[in-house]
Amino acid sequence: MSQYVFCALKSAFLPIPSPNQESRIKNQESRNKKQEKMPDKYSMEDFLAKAVDAAKIAGEVIKHGFYQTKQIEHKGEVDLVTETDKKCEDLIFYHLKQQFPEHKFVGEETTAACGATELTEEPTWIVDPLDGTTNFVHGFPFVCVSIGLTIGRIPTVGVVYNPIMDELFTAIRGKGAFLNGKAIKVSSQTELVKALLATEVGTKRDKATVDETTNRINSLLFKVRSVRMCGSCALNLCGIACGRLDLFYELGFGGPWDVAAGAVIVTEAGGLVFDPSGKDFDITSQRVAASNPLLKGAFIETLKQSE
Amino acid sequence: MLNVKGNSSNRQTSATRSFFSPNLIAPFSRNALMAAKGSMEELLSAAVDAAKNAGEIIRFGFHETKHVEHKGVVDLVTETDKKCEEVIFDYLRSKYPGHKFIGEETTAACGITELTDEPTWIVDPLDGTTNFVHGFPFVCVSIGFTIGRIPTVGVIYNPIMDELFTAIRGKGAFLNGNPITASTQTELVKSLLATEAGTKRDKSTLDASTNRINSLLFKVRSLRMSGSCALNLCGVACGRLDMFYEVGFGGPWDVAAGAVIVTEAGGLVFDPSGKEFDLTSQRVAASNSLLKNAFVEALQHEE
Numbered sequence: 001m002s003q004y005v006f007c008a009l010k011s012a013f014l015p016i017p018s019p020n021q022e023s024r025i026k027n028q029e030s031r032n033k034k035q036e037k038m039p040d041k042y043s044m045e046d047f048l049a050k051a052v053d054a055a056k057i058a059g060e061v062i063k064h065g066f067y068q069t070k071q072i073e074h075k076g077e078v079d080l081v082t083e084t085d086k087k088c089e090d091l092i093f094y095h096l097k098q099q100f101p102e103h104k105f106v107g108e109e110t111t112a113a114c115g116a117t118e119l120t121e122e123p124t125w126i127v128d129p130l131d132g133t134t135n136f137v138h139g140f141p142f143v144c145v146s147i148g149l150t151i152g153r154i155p156t157v158g159v160v161y162n163p164i165m166d167e168l169f170t171a172i173r174g175k176g177a178f179l180n181g182k183a184i185k186v187s188s189q190t191e192l193v194k195a196l197l198a199t200e201v202g203t204k205r206d207k208a209t210v211d212e213t214t215n216r217i218n219s220l221l222f223k224v225r226s227v228r229m230c231g232s233c234a235l236n237l238c239g240i241a242c243g244r245l246d247l248f249y250e251l252g253f254g255g256p257w258d259v260a261a262g263a264v265i266v267t268e269a270g271g272l273v274f275d276p277s278g279k280d281f282d283i284t285s286q287r288v289a290a291s292n293p294l295l296k297g298a299f300i301e302t303l304k305q306s307e
Numbered sequence: 308m309l310n311v312k313g314n315s316s317n318r319q320t321s322a323t324r325s326f327f328s329p330n331l332i333a334p335f336s337r338n339a340l341m342a343a344k345g346s347m348e349e350l351l352s353a354a355v356d357a358a359k360n361a362g363e364i365i366r367f368g369f370h371e372t373k374h375v376e377h378k379g380v381v382d383l384v385t386e387t388d389k390k391c392e393e394v395i396f397d398y399l400r401s402k403y404p405g406h407k408f409i410g411e412e413t414t415a416a417c418g419i420t421e422l423t424d425e426p427t428w429i430v431d432p433l434d435g436t437t438n439f440v441h442g443f444p445f446v447c448v449s450i451g452f453t454i455g456r457i458p459t460v461g462v463i464y465n466p467i468m469d470e471l472f473t474a475i476r477g478k479g480a481f482l483n484g485n486p487i488t489a490s491t492q493t494e495l496v497k498s499l500l501a502t503e504a505g506t507k508r509d510k511s512t513l514d515a516s517t518n519r520i521n522s523l524l525f526k527v528r529s530l531r532m533s534g535s536c537a538l539n540l541c542g543v544a545c546g547r548l549d550m551f552y553e554v555g556f557g558g559p560w561d562v563a564a565g566a567v568i569v570t571e572a573g574g575l576v577f578d579p580s581g582k583e584f585d586l587t588s589q590r591v592a593a594s595n596s597l598l599k600n601a602f603v604e605a606l607q608h609e610e
Binding site for chain 1: 380381441468490508514516518524528530532533534542545547548549
């Protein structure tokens with residue numbers, strides 16, 4: 001409720017500048033934009049450090065709530081949200097906005113409350129405060145905080161933290177990917193039949209979607225070693241990055257917050273993130289696939305054949 | 308309550324039958340049974356030690372490159388599986404030379420040992436071998452102990468996540484020493500279901516698997532596939548999963564320990580058809596007691 005009121009008030013009280021003021025403001029904005037595209041005030045390491053702090057603060061809240069009875073609301077028939085989701089998003093936004101007030105913020109729960117914010121070239125924090133809410137509700141230990149930073153719409157910093165298994169995945173573009181501070185890389189598997197595939201059943205339960213999902217899984221099971229479904233898109237991407245999974249795809253997940261951090265982490269671990277059709281990855285498309293570079297071709301081919 | 312084929316569902320009656328019926332048990336075995344009866348805690352303790360020893364080996368090998376052999380197209384075994392079985396058997400045999408032993412890898416090598424009423428250790432030295440090979444952290448040692456063919460002691464240890472599940476018949480179930488109970492979920496549509504793709508890749512098995520999953524997805528909250536039958540049973544026991552079924556898994560070693568743990572946590576273990584659970588059938592279902600009927604009904608729908 002408070003988030004909705006904040007959004008409404010923000011829109012209502014923007015000042016109206018005079019023509020001279022307008023021209024000065026535009027020039028200043030243009031200079032600011034250039035600065036923001038290449039922020040020299042902060043380093044990437046600063047961004048990462050603050051994101052890790054925020055993830056750990058939210059992680060404490062998740063850990064505390066993990067074994068309690070949860071008050072659950074439904075965003076859809078099987079799409080859940082809890083007080084913990086909302087509280088974590090508030091905490092993360094508050095922490096990062098304090099440090100970086102000029103940055104933009106896109107969060108799963110704020111979007112649910114206020115509607116989608118367009119992704120621009122501005123430095124933008126894209127946050128899923130609790131990925132794997134169903135797991136959280138049931139006490140299944142695959143839950144995480146996912147915090148990604150895009151600059152020029154490119155995922156540039158990524159933090160995914162599972163506070164139950166105490167696994168912190170981090171990456172900065174160009175600087176490698178890490179699990180609890182140790183360098184990670186994707187698997188070196190070359191054969192589909194020896195590959196471990198992850199996917200999810202998602203939250204849509206209409207017949208067409210469910211039939212398509214299980215037909216696809218059926219088709220893939222003839223070609224891969226086995227299938228895993230663990231309930232967190234961000235952690236599946238991290239699984240690819242550290243080599244414990246070889247292939248991952250998901251269609252129709254919630255939004256860019258599920259993939260923004262994971263995309264950097266996979267890429268920096270030497271993996272590829274792409275659209276399941278084989279085209280370029282689009283962070284806002286609610287479609288993702290990931291694998292090591294050796295498997296990508298065969299994987300896309302198999303996904304096409306399974307349609 | 309554990310409904311084991313051939314025994315009544317009344318725990319006390321079946322225990323009495325097993326321990327004191329002269330028609331069922333040979334004299335040598337009766338001595339072993341009497342000795343075992345007084346020391347369930349010792350049996351558990353020995354199983355925990357054996358599981359932890361094997362757990363060390365698994366943990367050590369987890370991040371290394373594995374030399375993988377194939378028992379089937381996607382049914383894997385490694386040196387770690389074999390070494391763990393050796394270590395567990397050596398340890399338990401040294402303490403209980405009169406007991407019987409059934410292990411996954413020994414069975415693969417030497418053929419099936421019949422399950423009798425004798426005190427029998429039923430061991431999966433590494434459940435989730437595919438996960439082990441890939442470094443996916445759902446792996447465990449599973450050590451079950453049956454008396455009169457009834458799962459009586461169960462130990463399941465995931466050395467990567469450091470989770471030790473234990474149970475003795477009649478004495479509750481525990482995770483790292485803390486008591487656990489199955490979930491209290493009453494509605495199928497709010498339930499988290501686990502199953503597995505299994506290791507058979509013929510068309511009829513795969514089609515049956517995915518048709519079943521398709522049917523169930525309209526009725527449950529969501530689906531998990533984590534790659535370890537024993538850990539799925541533990542998931543039901545500690546309430547992080549509401550329902551689990553699997554057909555066509557390897558053998559009794561996948562379920563012997565988990566069956567005790569689920570039962571002692573207040574859950575039910577049964578055949579997916581709703582009939583009594585048969586330890587050697589390679590079929591299992593488990594849930595809390597409130598969901599069983601709806602679950603069995605949902606499982607029948609698409610067969």
